Amino acid sequence: MKIAVFAGSFDPLTKGHEDIVRRALPLFDQIVVAFGNNSSKNYFFTLEERLHFAQLTFADCPQVKIDTYQMLTALYCQQLGAKFLLRGIRNAADFDYENTIAQLNRLIGEGVETVFLNTAAQHSYISSTIVREIIKGGEDPSKFLPAPVADYLRPKFTK
Amino acid sequence: MKIAVFAGSFDPLTKGHEDIVRRALPLFDQIVVAFGNNSSKNYFFTLEERLHFAQLTFADCPQVKIDTYQMLTALYCQQLGAKFLLRGIRNAADFDYENTIAQLNRLIGEGVETVFLNTAAQHSYISSTIVREIIKGGEDPSKFLPAPVADYLRPKFTK
Amino acid sequence: MKIAVFAGSFDPLTKGHEDIVRRALPLFDQIVVAFGNNSSKNYFFTLEERLHFAQLTFADCPQVKIDTYQMLTALYCQQLGAKFLLRGIRNAADFDYENTIAQLNRLIGEGVETVFLNTAAQHSYISSTIVREIIKGGEDPSKFLPAPVADYLRPKFTK
Amino acid sequence: MKIAVFAGSFDPLTKGHEDIVRRALPLFDQIVVAFGNNSSKNYFFTLEERLHFAQLTFADCPQVKIDTYQMLTALYCQQLGAKFLLRGIRNAADFDYENTIAQLNRLIGEGVETVFLNTAAQHSYISSTIVREIIKGGEDPSKFLPAPVADYLRPKFTK
Amino acid sequence: MKIAVFAGSFDPLTKGHEDIVRRALPLFDQIVVAFGNNSSKNYFFTLEERLHFAQLTFADCPQVKIDTYQMLTALYCQQLGAKFLLRGIRNAADFDYENTIAQLNRLIGEGVETVFLNTAAQHSYISSTIVREIIKGGEDPSKFLPAPVADYLRPKFTK
């Protein structure tokens, strides 16, 4: 079974993340959206909320599993039997950063391969950081979120 | 069937190309090493030689097919029933270039998705251009070539 | 009068070029789409065709002028009384290239300032090179061209 | 009226910032140097000091206004009737970062356009971070500061 | 005497750092591995540990000195009579960052020149950050560390 891990903190999951997973579905038998559980990090949304967003977003995709983990990502892949990591890349700066990590994961994970898709042009400026800034600014982030997440959050942004 | 096209002029095929194909094999049912046949371009090796190098290199891989084509790459993918293009990326400059083409191919190819692998660190400086320069300089390019290609060419570089 | 020069070979003018000019219109009193006439270069479309494409595209914009020139771009700006050059940037690689030229033009043009707009995300993969490749491949490049240019060229691509 | 917002924390305003504003003056009727007031951020200089530095620097420019704001930048532009954001770019890494934000602001701000100037070569290594490091190191940062700011701060750095 | 300063926090020193110093030895009469002592920063290893790692690593190199400093790096170079700073660069993003600092150090240090070596391809994904992550994940970071540092730390990672 071809399993890919799409790891992150997804704080929150964006339309960009959703698009990468959906475009990668034909490549894999299973994609695990995996929340790295880092207790020393401050998150904007709780783990429960972030998991819920992922469940809502991929409710129609039996191939997508949601999970959490607390070890090195490459070891988590090995434990899961996942031979692939999935990453989206927006621009050159992203690549330089992701390339370093991917080289490392191949070494630590004894062959865990990172598969990169480029972010679709129309999503290339979306990031979790930007969604959080918009929410902090009291504005509606709907157009950057997966439809079910936007629906779920909308009541909070309409006064 | 999951088919990926690895398109290029492969003038000649390098160890870097070989590594990308071999690392991508677990992802696909078939990888087509496809030589874009551009009659207006000057090649260092003839099409026959370049095809032969690919056949030698992937003789042990029944999943790998060798082919030539003369149309837009995205249309060739569609004709073949290939939903994926495969590309290796060495650095940030490569990404900016490849990203543009991949966005285009997704549009023209009606969803043809480009799958990027990063070049293995130890191959990150190998390119066909560099191999040609070494050969023009009268030196032995063996360490940059797939083993069977190096064996085939070696007699020409030992005096 | 605030005049900007948008210089290039526009072989052919694309939707990306059109978008940069239209988005820059509120900044300037006049934008001159200026064709650098380089007799040693081989063009795909003739100068007449390329000028005609620009005239069709900006027929509704009295602020846009079409012109040709044969000197250094910075000097052409000075002769015209244009204090600004206009450039679109798609990615990091574009910036490194354009930055060098802009620093130079400021020096040679005695203060000619280059104003950069970023390419709209949805046009970030369009270039004249790509349009020419599509045409050479016998396909219809309409979606990458300004509407009147697409209309003009369409008869040639429908058999 | 053509209004541009030059937003930042300017902690402190540098010669690089000053140069971008002065070079952009011929483009706009008004440039608003706007201090994003983020109460959760720690600043080196107080808001009062930072505003004072801007007032000193642009005392000779009636076109330049100094302001503070607490909302999303794109919304602040709309409230002000400013159709443009002004940004300086030093290098490729800057562009990748700024491009993302500019795409977003165009969307949120319903057409707010970001105008990029390249940093003048001789200022390309100046940043507020670097000025703060120099001050923390007990050295005189005068050559990186607008002349009136350097004059104002100099007594503190001469023993 | 040609002295170069290789400054950093080396938290911890990696095989990448070691390689840069060893490859630079033929260039200089002395290389000073200099620990910037920043009391406001949180380190993973204590200063004593970090210094000890450097001493272990370069025990066989009489040309290498280990030191700490608390002032601006360029001024430390001047005080030491060092005309050179030594830096390793892994990728384009590193260069944009390091270039800015090097331009500044040349100015503040009145001619202190930064000499860049590229990171060897096989070390291009190693960084202190990554080593710390591996240790936090409870794994053995030996293959990213200088041999004597790996030997020293190994007992802590074998249960």
Added chain:
Amino acid sequence: MKIAVFAGSFDPLTKGHEDIVRRALPLFDQIVVAFGNNSSKNYFFTLEERLHFAQLTFADCPQVKIDTYQMLTALYCQQLGAKFLLRGIRNAADFDYENTIAQLNRLIGEGVETVFLNTAAQHSYISSTIVREIIKGGEDPSKFLPAPVADYLRPKFTK
């Protein structure tokens, strides 16, 4: 003896090239400005002119030698007993290109190390290409050239 090779076609030598060599002089006992003699390439200035420009520029530097070569650069270094290549880097795009070549030369040249200096900010937009464009445009390129080269060429650009 520490010998560095500064290789190129120098068509023509610019102020940027001169600056890199002069700033590198304290590092080496000898710097060889080496003209790669590529008979299939079209040059703007003849080899004689290009050599003469280098001799004029470095007439005051007994440490600088001028030479030509026709083999792979790394092998030329070995034949000369030069352990170092010297390169100037202007920006991120330059680094990605030069890094690849330097990794290769270290391998082919059995340890030939490439030493990179960053281009001084005020020269970061100068290149031989730009000088040739200025000359083709009938303008005086003096400010981009070493003083003696500018003096030598000036009569040709004053009418």
